[in-house]
Amino acid sequence: MSELTTADDVLSVSDLSISYRRRARAMRVVSDVNFTIRRGEAYGLVGESGCGKSTIAMAVMAYLADNAQIDSGSIRLLGDEVIGARAADLRDWRASRVAMVYQDPGSSLNPTMRVGRQLAEVYRYHDHVTWDKANAAALSMFERVQFADPRKILERYPHELSGGQQQRVMIAMALAANPALLILDEPTTGLDATVEAEILDLVEELLRDIGTAALFISHNLAIVSRLCDRVGVLYAGRLAEEGPATEVLRTPRHPYSIGLLNSIPHWGATKDHLRLLPIPGDPPAIGQIPSGCAFAGRCAIAQDACLTAPPVLAPCEGAHSLSACLRRDEPAALAEVAAKNMVADGPGPVATPVRISREAVVEVTDVVKRFSTHGTTLTAVSDLSLTLHQGEILGLVGESGSGKTTLARTIAGLYRADGGSVAVGGAVERSRRERASYLQMVFQNPDTALNAKFRVARLLGRSVKRLNPGLSADERHAKVIDIARSVKLLESHLDLLPGALSGGLKQRVAIGRAFTGDPKVVVLDEPASALDVSVQATILNLLVDLQREHGLAYLFISHDLSVVRYLSDRIAVMYLGELVEVGPAEVQVSPPHHPYTEVLLSANAAAIAAGRPRIRLRGPSPSLANPPSGCRFHTRCPRSLGDLCRDVVPPMQNAGEGHQYRCHIDPTTLAGLQSSRPEAS
Amino acid sequence: MSAVGLEATRAARLDSRRARARAVLGQLVRSASFDVGAIIVVFWVVDAIFWHVMVPQDPQALNPLAALQGPTAAHWFGTDWLGRDVFSRTLAGATSVLEIAPLATLLGIAGGTIVGLVTGYYGGAVDALVMRLVDAFLAFPLVIIAVLVLALLGTSEITVIVLIGVIFTPVVSRTVRSVVLVERDKEYVASARLRGEGDWYIMTAEILPNVTTPIIVESTVRLGYAIFTAATLSFLSLGIQQPSPDWGLTISLGRQYLQIAPWIVLFPAIALATLVVAVNLVADSVQQVMAR
Numbered sequence: 001m002s003e004l005t006t007a008d009d010v011l012s013v014s015d016l017s018i019s020y021r022r023r024a025r026a027m028r029v030v031s032d033v034n035f036t037i038r039r040g041e042a043y044g045l046v047g048e049s050g051c052g053k054s055t056i057a058m059a060v061m062a063y064l065a066d067n068a069q070i071d072s073g074s075i076r077l078l079g080d081e082v083i084g085a086r087a088a089d090l091r092d093w094r095a096s097r098v099a100m101v102y103q104d105p106g107s108s109l110n111p112t113m114r115v116g117r118q119l120a121e122v123y124r125y126h127d128h129v130t131w132d133k134a135n136a137a138a139l140s141m142f143e144r145v146q147f148a149d150p151r152k153i154l155e156r157y158p159h160e161l162s163g164g165q166q167q168r169v170m171i172a173m174a175l176a177a178n179p180a181l182l183i184l185d186e187p188t189t190g191l192d193a194t195v196e197a198e199i200l201d202l203v204e205e206l207l208r209d210i211g212t213a214a215l216f217i218s219h220n221l222a223i224v225s226r227l228c229d230r231v232g233v234l235y236a237g238r239l240a241e242e243g244p245a246t247e248v249l250r251t252p253r254h255p256y257s258i259g260l261l262n263s264i265p266h267w268g269a270t271k272d273h274l275r276l277l278p279i280p281g282d283p284p285a286i287g288q289i290p291s292g293c294a295f296a297g298r299c300a301i302a303q304d305a306c307l308t309a310p311p312v313l314a315p316c317e318g319a320h321s322l323s324a325c326l327r328r329d330e331p332a333a334l335a336e337v338a339a340k341n342m343v344a345d346g347p348g349p350v351a352t353p354v355r356i357s358r359e360a361v362v363e364v365t366d367v368v369k370r371f372s373t374h375g376t377t378l379t380a381v382s383d384l385s386l387t388l389h390q391g392e393i394l395g396l397v398g399e400s401g402s403g404k405t406t407l408a409r410t411i412a413g414l415y416r417a418d419g420g421s422v423a424v425g426g427a428v429e430r431s432r433r434e435r436a437s438y439l440q441m442v443f444q445n446p447d448t449a450l451n452a453k454f455r456v457a458r459l460l461g462r463s464v465k466r467l468n469p470g471l472s473a474d475e476r477h478a479k480v481i482d483i484a485r486s487v488k489l490l491e492s493h494l495d496l497l498p499g500a501l502s503g504g505l506k507q508r509v510a511i512g513r514a515f516t517g518d519p520k521v522v523v524l525d526e527p528a529s530a531l532d533v534s535v536q537a538t539i540l541n542l543l544v545d546l547q548r549e550h551g552l553a554y555l556f557i558s559h560d561l562s563v564v565r566y567l568s569d570r571i572a573v574m575y576l577g578e579l580v581e582v583g584p585a586e587v588q589v590s591p592p593h594h595p596y597t598e599v600l601l602s603a604n605a606a607a608i609a610a611g612r613p614r615i616r617l618r619g620p621s622p623s624l625a626n627p628p629s630g631c632r633f634h635t636r637c638p639r640s641l642g643d644l645c646r647d648v649v650p651p652m653q654n655a656g657e658g659h660q661y662r663c664h665i666d667p668t669t670l671a672g673l674q675s676s677r678p679e680a681s
Numbered sequence: 682m683s684a685v686g687l688e689a690t691r692a693a694r695l696d697s698r699r700a701r702a703r704a705v706l707g708q709l710v711r712s713a714s715f716d717v718g719a720i721i722v723v724f725w726v727v728d729a730i731f732w733h734v735m736v737p738q739d740p741q742a743l744n745p746l747a748a749l750q751g752p753t754a755a756h757w758f759g760t761d762w763l764g765r766d767v768f769s770r771t772l773a774g775a776t777s778v779l780e781i782a783p784l785a786t787l788l789g790i791a792g793g794t795i796v797g798l799v800t801g802y803y804g805g806a807v808d809a810l811v812m813r814l815v816d817a818f819l820a821f822p823l824v825i826i827a828v829l830v831l832a833l834l835g836t837s838e839i840t841v842i843v844l845i846g847v848i849f850t851p852v853v854s855r856t857v858r859s860v861v862l863v864e865r866d867k868e869y870v871a872s873a874r875l876r877g878e879g880d881w882y883i884m885t886a887e888i889l890p891n892v893t894t895p896i897i898v899e900s901t902v903r904l905g906y907a908i909f910t911a912a913t914l915s916f917l918s919l920g921i922q923q924p925s926p927d928w929g930l931t932i933s934l935g936r937q938y939l940q941i942a943p944w945i946v947l948f949p950a951i952a953l954a955t956l957v958v959a960v961n962l963v964a965d966s967v968q969q970v971m972a973r
Contacts, residue, residue, distance in 0.1 A: 414871050433877035441875055449868035453890035466876045513872070 009076070010181045010213040011060065011098075012036040016073035018055055018064070018237075020286075026069070028289055029055050030237045033073070034313070037181065042207055042214040044228035044245060046221055046260070048532035049503075050286055052237040053217045057183050059083075060215070061100055062090045078180055096126055099174035103186040105166035109158040115169045116142075116154025122176040137176070145172045146202055148619070162621065164195035168202065175206065182207075183215045188223070192399040193559055194617050197603035200227065201614075219532060221260060225249045226608060233257045236284050236294035239313055243321020253316045253323035255299045255337045263537035265566035267604070270585070271544045272353050276566075278537035282502050293324070301333045354391040354551045356569060361425060361521050361553050362388040362411055362439070368419030369403075369410050378624045380406040382577045383420070388521065393547060393554040395568030395585065397561060397600065401624060403577040404557050408523050411555065412441045425520060437467050440514035444526035446506035450498040456509050457494040460484065460516060467517025479516070486549075487512035487542060504535035508542065515546060523555045528563065540567060561604045565589060570658075573597050576624060576632045583659030591674035594661040595639040598674060631664065639665065639673060708970045718962025725956050728772055729779040736769035740926045749942045759944040761935060770926035771948045775956070777927040781842050781920075782907035788846025789907075790900050793853020798884045800854065801861025812858070815851035823848055823910070824917065831919045841920045845910050849903055856899050860892045894971045901964035908957055928953045 018030040030052040037043045045053045058064050060075055062082050075082040077097050082090070102108045110118055116138050123134035135154075142150035145168045158166055167187060174182055184203065188196040204227055207214055218224050224231055225245055232242040233256060241254035252258045259279035266274075281298035284290060293299070296306040303326065311324035327333045369381040380403045388394050398404045409415045411422050413435050421428045425438045443449040450459055460480045464471070471479065484494060487508040498506050507527060514522050524543065528536040540563065547554055558564045564571060565585055572582040573594060581594040589601065602608075602615040617636045622628050628635050634645035644664055652660045655667040663670065709715045728735060737757075744764030752759045758767035796815075800808040827844060834840050864870065865888060873883050914920035915929025923930065928949040935945035 409871075412875060414874060431877075432874070436875055436877035439875075441872065443868035443872070445868065449872055451869040451873075451887055451891065463876050466878065510872075517876075 008038045009036050010039055010041075010078060011215065012074075012076045013056070013060070014074050014076075016056070016059065016075060017071040018052070018059060019069050019071055020065070021067045021069065026071075027286055028071070028237060029286060030059075031289060033234075033237075033239055035232050035239065035242060037213045037215060039180075039213055040211045041230065042216055042228040044216045044218065044224035044231040045234060046218060046224050046231060047234035048219055048260075048283065048534065050283065051234040053234050054185055056234075057100065057185050057215065057217055060181075060183065061094065061098060095122060095174075095177040095179060097179055098181045098183060099177065099179040100183040100185065101167070101170050101174050101187045103189050105163065105170045106158065108170055109166060111158050113157070114154065115156055115158060115161065119154075119169065119173050119176060122173055126177040138172075141172045141176055142169075144175075144206070145169075162195070163191050164199060167191065167199055171199075171202065171206070175210065175212070178210075179212060181213045181215060183217070185217045186219070189219075193561070194399060194599060194603040197608070197614070198616070203227065221249060221264070221533075222608070233260070236289050238289070238294060238311060239322075239324065240295065240311070241321060241323045241325075242313060243316075243319065243323075247319055247321045251319065253319065253321055253328045253334065254295075254325045255301060255334065256295050258334060258337045259298075259534060263534045265540075265562045267562060268589075269562075269566050271567055275544075276537040276541050278541065279534040282504070293326075300337050301327055303327070354548055356392045357390040359390040360387045360423075361390050362386075362555070363423040363426075364407075364411060364420070365423070366420035367407070367410060367417045367422060369406050369415055370418050376625050379627070380577050380624065381410065384574075384577070384579050385420075386572060386579060386582065388553050388555055390520070391551050391553055392570060393556055393568045395564035395571040396555060396557045396574065397559065397564050397571060397597075398574035399559065399621070401576075401621065402574040403624075404574050405525055406577075407574070408441070408525050408555060408557055412439060412523050414441075433466075437517045438519055439521040439523065440517065440519045441523040441525065442507075442510050442514050442527045445530050446503060446510050447498070447530075449510045450506055452498050455495055455497055456484070456489070456501070459498070459509055460494075460513055463513045463516040483512045483516055486515070486546070502535070503531050504538060507531060507535075507539055511539070511542065511546070515550070518550065519552060521553045521555065523557075525557045526559070527556075529558060529560065536563075543567070561600060573600070576622065576627050578632055578662065580633065580663075581659075581661035583655065583661070584657055587655075587657050587659045592655055592661070592665075592667045592670035593674070594633075594663055595637045596633050597661070599638065631662070639670075641665070705970055709966055712966045712969070714962045715966035718959040718966065721955050721959035722963060725775050725952075725959075726779060729775040732773045732776060736766075736772050738766040738769045740765060740769040740773040741924060742766070749938065749945075751942070752944060758948045759942065761931075761942070761945045762938055767944055767948055770931060771928070771952050774926040774928045774931060774949055774952065777838070777915075777921050777925055778908055778911050778929070778953075778956070781838060781845070781911040782904055785842045785845035785849065785911070786900060786903045786907045788842065789849025789853050789903055790896060792846060792850035793855075793899075794857050794889075794896060796850060796854035797857025798861055798888065801858040802865050802880065802884050802888065804862075804865075808858075812855075815854060818851050824913070827914055827919055828917075831914075836919060836922060838921065841911060841914055844914075845907055848910070849907070853896075853899055853903065856895060857892060860895050861888055864888050864891050898964070898968045898971055901960070901967045905957055905960040905964055908953075908960060912953055 013036070014034050016030055016033045017028065019026040019028045033056060035043065045056065047053050055064070055068070059070065060077070060082065062085065070083055077093060109115065116135065119138040119141060120131065120134035123129055123137045124131065139150055139154060142153055147153045147165070147168060153161070153165065161169065187203070188199050191199065200223060216224060216228055228245045230243065231245045231248045233240045233248065233254065235256045240256045241248055241252065248257060249261065252261060256279070262277035263279065265276060279298055284294055292307040292309060293302070293311045296302040299306065305326055309326065313322040313324050314328070316323050317329040364384060364386040366383050366385055367381055368379065368383060371378045371380055384407060396404050396407070406415065410417050424430060424435055457480060460483055461476060464476045464479045468476070468479065480494070481491060484491065489505065489508055489512065493501065493505065498509065501509070511527070527543065528539045531539060543554070544567065556564065556567055568585045570583065571585050571588050573580050573596065575596050581588065581597050588597070593601070599615050599617050602613060608614065615638050618638065619636045622635055630647045631637070631645045631650045634640050637645065641664055648664070650662050650664045652662050653667055654660055742765060744760070746764065747760050748762055748764040750756060750760045756766050756768065758771060761767055761770070796811065800811045826848065830844055831840060870883060870887060873887050911920060912929035915927050916933040918930070918933060921927040921930050931949045932946050938945050
């Protein structure tokens with residue numbers, strides 16, 4: 001039909017530039033992007049939000065929004081041009097040549113159709129087969145994506161499936177027509193760590209077996225390094241670096257890649273030994289890509305030439321990768337990046353850790369919290385006891401549905417416990433206002449945590465007014481400025497509405513607001529997980545600084561074990577509303593630990609990257625409405641003892657140094673079992 | 682220093698508010714249906730206020746000798762059964778409806794906002810009780826309620842305004858409640874509770890500013906309905922009384938002459954239709970722009 005670039009190229013994108021029109025203004029979001037994906041190759045496109053990675057994927061699918069325009073370039077799919085192709089051709093190519101798995105499987109499936117039928121339709125449409133044949137093909141595809149009981153899943157509606165199962169269905173549908181290219185757009189974002197690990201295993205296996213080429217879009221470098229052969233790092237719509245995954249991730253040749261890698265806590269890093277190195281500054285606003293290198297403003301080793309010369313990908317000396325950095329071949333300069341970033345973020349790890357006292361600031365005793373809807377009662381938290389000491393950071397880990405957020409909200413007083421008691425600062429009954437000045441909370445999503453109609457000055461000012469009664473207007477104003485400074489906001493930010501701030505800045509406002517009344521305890525519910533990695537590092541550093549400065553206690557909730565381990569003095573693990581393990585952070589990450597913790601640890605992407613062995617969960621997650629008998633974890637436990645675990649509620653085992661876990665297996669035996677596997681970290 | 686800072690802050694605030702208002706207005710003006718609707722609405726509003734100087738003749742002046750005449754150069758829209766000038770009466774007839782409809786809408790929006798905020802925010806038993814009452818209320822045909830109330834209280838402009846306002850309250854409260862339900866579960870509300878704010882502050886200062894968009898859209902839609910309802914009540918002789926040139930009333934009284942003098946009904950009916958359509962055009966455009 002048309003000329004082929006290389007017979008082996010499944011996708012070749014050349015000089016691609018895309019703009020969005022908004023209010024009669026064109027805003028460039030993708031500039032001169034070049035890359036090719038060969039048959040059987042997995043290509044990772046990495047970058048933070050707004051860098052244009054999803055726009056590129058949509059352009060390949062020819063699914064760009066109405067206000068998007070392709071300014072130049074070409075996208076060839078198996079040699080045929082996608083840009084400007086006829087609608088009929090595109091319809092044919094989708095699914096048979098290229099298929100996509102989206103971030104949110106819940107909204108990509110038709111809620112009114114059984115998933116088996118949705119999959120069978122793909123076969124009906126593409127292979128023109130009878131329903132019987134299509135159904136048979138659907139069944140075998142469900143076997144392929146490793147459903148434990150594929151026949152039953154066929155008959156389910158999407159809402160009857162978990163997020164992980166829905167994503168399996170999506171992958172099955174994408175692979176049904178045997179596409180030459182599979183696009184995965186953040187396929188595991190929003191899934192729990194254990195489920196994420198399972199889905200990635202599946203994708204890895206499928207790619208290896210089927211030989212489909214893949215474009216894998218992610219913000220997570222650890223995941224990309226696991227799955228992809230080659231990686232492209234996007235920044236502000238341009239490729240900053242491209243090359244073999246191992247090279248880009250081990251010896252990055254662009255300051256931005258280096259910055260990204262330095263932003264995530266390495267497996268085993270803790271706040272007392274290592275400070276995270278975020279990238280200073282913010283990425284350029286959408287549509288405002290400067291003429292020179294877009295990263296120059298944030299780059300520690302930028303030179304005058306960087307501001308004027310448009311960056312061009314060029315081969316690096318002694319490597320297979322391409323970098324757009326002018327100083328790509330100066331190892332000494334690149335090594336400087338990390339050191340300079342540290343200076344830009346303030347003093348290094350000098351601040352001394354807070355001394356943790358025995359005094360309990362929060363004492364949770366046998367707390368029960370139930371929710372009832374439509375006649376069924378869920379016990380989100382059952383008989384949970386936990387103590388938070390003065391000056392301590394307690395990390396709370398668990399999958400979604402484990403009850404960690406419910407516990408946090410109960411502690412904060414947003415929910416009333418149905419049983420047991422929560423003593424804050426030694427007193428169980430406190431007025432709203434007393435509690436407010438003692439305990440504050442920072443939420444996961446800064447977009448909804450800040451009233452969008454209030455300017456930053458008012459957001460902070462109102463808190464100051466409520467929590468510091470008796471201050472004059474001038475004193476309050478001074479305090480607002482003080483707080484803004486302590487969370488590294490500029491005075492000019494005070495006049496802005498939250499909508500004008502980036503995610504990281506919004507979260508700083510939310511954190512600042514929590515500190516206005518000098519609380520003794522701050523509950524942090526996933527404060528950094530909605531943010532980009534480089535911003536996440538800034539926020540985590542800020543939290544460490546504030547904790548040391550004020551000497552207060554944190555209850556830090558996260559699903560990311562690397563982050564929890566980095567920040568916490570002690571770690572508590574929840575499963576199905578129960579506390580299954582609690583202990584000092586450093587003790588808890590080495591055996592013995594509760595089998596559930598063991599699974600969580602092994603599912604952690606950073607841990608996998610560090611070469612730790614994988615232990616898998618069995619079976620689906622049980623429902624909170626009908627929790628398993630005996631040990632709640634027995635249905636999925638890799639170390640289950642059978643009848644004993646099924647019938648008898650396990651005791652809390654004491655492993656010393658305040659380390660406790662709920663299991664039938666005693667510490668010595670468990671430690672023996674768990675260290676028999678090779679430890680690689 | 683700080684005074685200068687405050688001044689600058691205030692200026693910046695005004696600036697960005699004005700900029701936002703200007704952006705919304707700009708988008709509205711660019712939409713053709715808004716322009717058409719707005720021109721018609723503005724025409725009728727100007728007419729409702731200044732009809733005294735716009736009418737060629739006194740709309741109440743009787744001239745039995747010239748009764749039931751068709752459109753002529755002297756009487757553009759003809760005359761009615763008492764020889765009154767239909768053109769003048771059509772222009773003068775806008776006043777009553779444009780007094781009743783906006784005031785009734787305002788009342789309905791205010792009542793509905795309060796009920797919606799309270800039920801949506803508190804939820805639980807209060808919500809269940811009030812919403813069942815609303816359901817029961819909405820189950821009654823509007824006209825039956827109107828007949829009952831106006832028969833009991835007698836008709837006057839005030840009664841009609843209050844009646845329409847009260848009828849609108851449950852409808853508006855449902856809209857407001859549904860958006861409040863979404864807002865109250867957002868973390869900014871939780872965070873207000875965590876700093877010890879009272880319920881009233883949370884409802885009015887925190888939640889209300891975040892639900893203004895649907896309230897504005899609802900207002901424009903309700904205004905169209907209010908005009909229609911007011912005209913219906915007049916038509917049923919339950920609203921404005923004679924000898925007002927009110928459109929609904931005129932249509933009702935002129936009905937018996939429909940076969941010999943259709944212009945008596947036709948022109949007020951066209952006037953009413955243009956106003957209702959124009960308000961709906963504006964409402965649609967506002968809804969579209971606000972939804973963006």
